[in-house]
Amino acid sequence: MLTIWDRTKGKQNVKAIASLGSMPNYLLSNNPNVKTLNDFTDKDRIAVPAAGVGFQSRTLQIETAKLFGSDNFKKFDNISVSLPHPDATSALIAGGSEISAHFSSPPFQYQELENPKVHKVLSSYDVLGGQATFNVLYTTQKFHDENPKTYKAFYDALAEAEKIIKADKPAAAKTYIDVEKSKLPLPLVEKIVSDPEIDFTVVPQRTFIYAEKLHELGVLKNKADSWKDFFFEEAHGGAGS
Incomplete structure (x- = not known):
């Protein structure tokens, strides 16, 4: 996402919509x-x-x-x-x-x-340096600006999904298997969903550190002043980083 943000800055202006959660690799x-x-x-x-x-x-x-x-x-x-x-x-x-x-x-x-x-x-x-976003969703400035109702409905649904998962993690694990028709054992999925290292949150965590380091290494040409530079404003309300 950061590479695409970097290369489309001033053109298509691709930015992130939200985090899909923090997971260690x-x-x-x-x-x-x-x-x-x-x-x-x-x-x-x-x-x-x-x-x-x-x-x-x-x-x-x-x-x-x-x-x-x-x-x-x-x-x-x-x-x-x-x-x-x-x-x-x-x-x-x-x-x-x-x-x-x-x-x-x-x-x-x-x-x-x-x-x-x-x-x-x-x-x-x-x-x-700690819990950090692994997956993000992203889109173009054009789609964001031309589809405000769709965009808001999508973002709100993600935020609602976060609450559903955190309210009942065993149920969330079962839903995942049912919807995905996954062959993963239910206990394994429950273990993943309940792992304290994993946070299913739409709030970006430590993404700016990533952008900063990649700019220092010359991978990114554009320097972000904050994580808000590469996330659309709907995500700016939380305590992101």
Whole structure:
């Protein structure tokens, strides 16, 4: 979203509508020798959904810059491979392939950690300093301005959904499985929904830190003065960041 905001600024002006919740993303490994980022070697391969450019890769780059300097922020791009989460999950659990690590996300990381050979190396929350938005919704300035009633109804529905989830998390988990026709076990979905690290909130959390770091690394050309620069005004009322 930040990349699209950056590249459409002054043109289509794409901005975020709301957060879809704060969720940690875990960098996991089945290599017992890998305890920290310093332990990765050229023989390791880190599976990510979009090598070099996706949320997981950008988060890894921010942490890499912190540890090895801004000039080396792409240090682990060389051992990163693009692989969809389900395939990466299967590879990490099975072992025996070149994939020795996976920068994962819910629900996949919970499935992987059920395997005793898989352990956590890093959390996106470690990188960003606490609970942070993972998914956002976004649209163009044109759609926002030309469809005020639709936009408001959509935003209000998201805010209502947040309240429904928080009011009864077991019911929310069951609804998810029913609506998605998901094959995930209900106890696993309940565990995810009830995880204290996860907050189903429309309020953005720590998105500005992300924008600030990516600008420092030269990934974003435009510098945001605040998180409100890349969120439409309907989201400005909460205690966002």
